[in-house]
Amino acid sequence: MGFHSYVAAVADRSLPMHRRRGAMASVVHRYSPLGFHATWSYLHTLGDLRKDEAALEYALDRLLTSRRALLADTAAFAAKRRVEKAQHRRRPQPDDLRYIGGIRWAGPDGHAVMFREAGIRFAAHRATPFPDMPQSDRALFGYVVATVENSVSAYLERDGDLDSTDWHKLHSKSAHLEDATRLFGYPRYDASAFRYFLELQWLAALVLNDHQASYGGLAYRPPWEHRSPEG
Numbered sequence: 001m002g003f004h005s006y007v008a009a010v011a012d013r014s015l016p017m018h019r020r021r022g023a024m025a026s027v028v029h030r031y032s033p034l035g036f037h038a039t040w041s042y043l044h045t046l047g048d049l050r051k052d053e054a055a056l057e058y059a060l061d062r063l064l065t066s067r068r069a070l071l072a073d074t075a076a077f078a079a080k081r082r083v084e085k086a087q088h089r090r091r092p093q094p095d096d097l098r099y100i101g102g103i104r105w106a107g108p109d110g111h112a113v114m115f116r117e118a119g120i121r122f123a124a125h126r127a128t129p130f131p132d133m134p135q136s137d138r139a140l141f142g143y144v145v146a147t148v149e150n151s152v153s154a155y156l157e158r159d160g161d162l163d164s165t166d167w168h169k170l171h172s173k174s175a176h177l178e179d180a181t182r183l184f185g186y187p188r189y190d191a192s193a194f195r196y197f198l199e200l201q202w203l204a205a206l207v208l209n210d211h212q213a214s215y216g217g218l219a220y221r222p223p224w225e226h227r228s229p230e231g
Contacts, residue, residue, distance in 0.1 A: 003030045010060050013053065020056060021049050027060070031067050033105050034117050034206075039063075041120075042113055062109055069107035073100060103202050104209040114210045115160055121203045122152050131184075131193035141197070144176040148204055155207050170204055177201040 001009075009015060009023035025040065032039040043063065047055020077100045081092060105113040126149075130142065151170035155162050162170070177197055184193035 001026070003027065006030070007060065007064070010056065017051060017053065017056070020053075024049065024056060024060060027063065031063065033066060033070065034103060034113070038117050038120070042116065045116075062107075066105055066107040066109065069110075070104075073106055098205055099209055102205045102209055104206070111160060111210055114206055115156075118152065118203060118206050118210070119156055121199065121206065122149075122156060125149075125200060125203060128196060128199075131190065131196050133190070133193060141176070141180050144173050144180070145200065147173045148177065148200060152203060152207055155210075160210055171208060174201065174204040174208060177204055 006023045006026040010020050010027060012020065015023075024043075028036055028039050028043070034042065043049065043059040046059045046062065049056045049059060077096060080096075084090075084092070104110070105117075130138075130145065133141070147169050151162065151166040151173075154166045155170075177200055180197040181194060181201055184190040184197060188194075
């Protein structure tokens with residue numbers, strides 16, 4: 001079965017609830033903007049998906065609204081790239097790639113969903129010890145981690161309203177997190193350090209992609225983004 005077949009099964013009121021919920025899990029396997037477990041966890045905050053028919057249908061509606069918004073963003077981005085290529089601008093902007101292809105809940109629920117997920121991921125990060133590494137690496141990446149932590153903490157404390165200083169710090173240090181992920185994946189092959197920085201990289205991207213938050217007026221809002229109120 002494909003995506004739309006599973007969507008139809010979720011919406012089919014003639015089916016028993018356990019089959020409809022199972023179909024919903026299959027829908028999330030095929031569209032999980034925050035990853036399967038995080039997306040599934042959020043949808044379960046909308047009601048009892050095991051027993052409540054209205055909650056299950058509402059969860060499906062919110063997920064499909066997000067998917068429609070992402071498809072609209074992707075189409076607009078593709079149109080922008082065609083124009084840029086005609087102008088011999090062959091390489092897309094890194095911010096565009098992070099926004100269109102990274103961890104993000106598109107659509108009108110975006111801020112609420114991503115803010116919740118950022119809080120969960122930040123708590124998990126704080127509970128994870130800094131990985132063992134040479135002192136020279138610890139000095140460099142320890143500063144990067146502390147800067148990212150401060151910016152994310154400010155984002156959470158202010159309901160997503162970062163000032164320009166914190167926004168720019170988070171944006172600049174996200175590139176260093178990518179460097180760390182590459183370094184500890186290859187040539188170091190340090191699984192614990194790789195996972196530590198990858199998780200933090202995803203958290204930073206999640207906050208940066210929360211386009212509905214203020215960021216002191218410096219939010220990254222793609223100029224090619226056009227969206228109706230419902231995505």
